[in-house]
Amino acid sequence: MIEFERAGKTYPDGTVAVGEFSLRIPSHTTTVLLGSSGCGKTTLLRMVNRMVDPTSGRVLIDGEDVAQEAPVALRRRIGYVMQNSGLLPHRRVIDNIATVPRLTGMPRGAAHERARELMRTVGLDSGLARRYPGQLSGGQQQRVGVARALASDPNILLMDEPFGAVDPLVRMELQRELRRLQTQLRKTILFVTHDIDEALALGDQIVVLQPGGQIAQAGTPEEIVAAPANDFVARFLGLDAGRRSLRARPQPGGGWLVSDAGGRPLGVLPDDPAREGPG
Amino acid sequence: MNHLSAAVDWLLDAQTWTGPGQLGARATEHLGYTAVAVLIAAVIALPAGLAIGHTGRGRAAAVLSSGAVRALPTLGLLTLAALAAGVGLVAPLIALVVLAVPSILAGAYAGVESVDRATVDAARAQGMNAWQVLWRVEVPLGLPIVIGGLRLAVLQVTATATLAAYVGAGGLGRPLFLGLRTYDYPMMLGASLVVILLAILLDACFEVVQRLLSYAPGLARTGRLREAR
Amino acid sequence: MANAGHILGLTGAHLQLSLPAIAAAFLLSLPLARLANRLRPARALILGGTGLLYAVPSLPLFIVLPVLIGTGVRDTLNVIVALTLFGLALMVRSAADALDAVDEDTRLAATALGHSSRGRFWTVELPLAGPALLAGLRVVSVSTISLVSVSAVLGVQSLGSLFTDGFQRGIVAAVAAGIAMTVLLALLLDLLLVLLGRLLMPWSRR
Known part of the structure; x- marks a missing residue:
């Protein structure tokens, strides 16, 4: 379980990225932070693995304050997938997936074995193992990104608009794959997106964010579509324009x-x- | 063209090359100066440049210093060092190191900075510590530009090492200045041709290395660092 | 006071050698760069040639050049031509890159508006490449100013003469003054170019 306890982030120049944010994310579920750019959703995501340290409040994982943990060790046990995959362009696919096991000292052979297994898990042809990221399609790169994040078998998966840069058909396929993976793996997933359809497709819980990390509404997809809490949510979902x-x-x-x-x-x-x- | 054929004759004469103080030994000296100066400069500038690129701190000072050194006349630096340190090897070496440092420094920090920030960010997110980010991500990906800095330094030092003979050092500048003083045009022309050839050869070696690197997948396209010699 | 007059005279000589070279390098680089960008085979030749030239050390070129162009080693023209070549070695590549970097959409739009190829070069490509060209020119200017002094070892008069005289007579002040004046001259010329750029390209001011 991940808990945000009145977490906030104010930058030294006075910019408030997140005012005060509290949320409980149950284990083995997918929570989607939904909002347009500048609403602080990425900042919130990054508080979990200490890429960003909150300036007020705290973030807990299974009751333990993450601030007590060394950032590097913390990040190695939390999967992270980002837009444009963030793969290392000079390493082969298999070495990219094996990054974290290698960092934590797993022997090369074992790490590669693990990587091959993960390629099967995320539906990548094993023939791609020796390729470089630049030789893959956007969709394949994102699958590698997901495989890499799963390599250390983390309990938590942070996903920052992971499918934002691929075309709509591939995106839907990747979303389907993620749902399939999730029924199998049951990770605690925190997923950031600005795409309403993606949020509805993936979230067990959706948190609609207003600028400054304000929660406009949190609930199941059904609750949010059926009973938007306010005009902002309705507008964001396109309810007022009759789209739904x-x-x-x-x-x-x-x-x-x-x-x-x-x-x-x-x-x-x-x-x-x-x-x-x-x- | 008469001078040219005389110079070629001089170059083709075995006497010109063999024996102490002759061209073969001078060329070795020249390469030696270049190697030592670039090595010392690299020991100073590479760690500093990588640190600047990685942390972003001290960048303004580095940019300023490389700009200032670009404006610094090499002959002035050389003669000033010679007047301060006396005639011999130390003065030219100091001048050559001073010349080489900014290029290597600029190559190192520009190389690290050239790496896509998203890639570095992702590496951190996977749990690489600062040291691992530097050595496994920033240095390998920025390598073509780091080597571009070394290439520029070698170029500048090879050229300036010719002037070192003016303040009493050896190297290929020796026969060049001897020819200049004694109005032996074939000798100074021949020596000049050898220096040019040596410089182009050294540069070509770097060209080959950078070409090979550019075939390595995922590396930034080889950027030749362009600055004043 | 006599020293000041002497230094001023040398500064003048320094400028007489460097300014024509800087101007010639800039003006010649434009057609070469345009040719390199328009004709693929010419590109390899021009950029390869200037790249090779870039590796040639200055002093040997001062000495080899007279064989090729029939000047004397100590002629002003010899020094100016050599400096122009060095300037070209730097400038052609930056000019080619600068002209190449002009946005393809803008170029197409200009063609669609009815510009001829030549007209488009003068009215669209050149002004848009201006800031990058200026950056290249500034590098050429600074490096030429500092490079002129090498010719002093051949006996050509410039601020570099302060280094050779100062070294032979053991006067540190002369050498130091020479360095200071060279750097000052380079900075002044650089400032002048920046101001000129602001005047000609008001849109690029930040």
């Missing part, structure tokens, strides 16, 4: 055509009463 108020019209051949409030088609709902409708 759906209409279904019967189709001549059976089934329903679903469109949003503006009349733009979103998809087709089959005539099967056993299936759940979209939304």
